Every structure is written in C-alpha cells, then in structure tokens.
Amino acid sequence: xxxxxxxxxxxxxxxxxxxxxxxxxxxxxxxxxxxxxxxxxxxxxxxxxxxxxxxxxxxxxxxxxxxxxxxxxxxxxxxxxxxxxxxxxxxxxxxxxxxxxx
Numbered sequence: 001x002x003x004x005x006x007x008x009x010x011x012x013x014x015x016x017x018x019x020x021x022x023x024x025x026x027x028x029x030x031x032x033x034x035x036x037x038x039x040x041x042x043x044x045x046x047x048x049x050x051x052x053x054x055x056x057x058x059x060x061x062x063x064x065x066x067x068x069x070x071x072x073x074x075x076x077x078x079x080x081x082x083x084x085x086x087x088x089x090x091x092x093x094x095x096x097x098x099x100x101x102x
Contacts, residue, residue, distance in 0.1 A: 006066060010022045030051070032046075033051055045058065045062040
C-alpha cells in the first residue's frame with residue numbers, strides 16, 4: 001500500500017535546481033521534493049505521497065492522522081524495512097524442499 005502521509009519539514013535546501021526537504025513522519029525521517037509546494041517553510045506540515053509534498057496541513061490534523069496511522073500499523077507498513085518484512089514473510093511460509101542429485 002502507498003499512503004499519503006503527513007510530515008513536518010525539518011530543513012530545506014536546493015539540490016540541482018530542485019527544492020528538497022528533510023521531513024519527519026512521526027519519527028521516520030525521509031527526503032521529500034517540495035516543487036509542488038514552493039512556499040512551504042521549515043516547521044510546517046504537508047501531506048507527502050511517493051516522495052512529493054502535495055498539500056499543506058495544519059499541525060493538529062497532521063498529529064491526529066499520524067496517531068491513527070500508528071494505531072493501525074500503517075506507518076510500519078509504509079516506512080518499515082522492506083528486507084525485514086520480506087524475511088518475516090519468508091519465515092511464515094512453508095520451507096522450500098531442496099533437491100539433491102545423487
């Protein structure tokens with residue numbers, strides 16, 4: 001699943017002509033493109049989808065949404081380690097039988 005998640009802008013810089021930000025999603029920090037919200041400032045919140053800030057959001061709405069996502073386990077699903085998830089899935093599946101040539 002790919003969610004649009006609210007996050008708080010920690011810092012902003014320009015990289016190769018593109019406005020980028022470091023954004024905190026309730027403890028998970030990611031790099032985000034700000035080209036769709038060129039006037040977004042440090043400390044403000046935005047809804048982010050696939051690495052792009054799409055809409056400004058007030059702090060209370062962002063906090064409530066992050067709490068709900070955390071309760072539902074959606075933040076781990078969205079931001080969790082894909083290798084860890086794959087290992088957990090593999091551990092829960094039937095073992096693959098090895099074939100040996102004799």
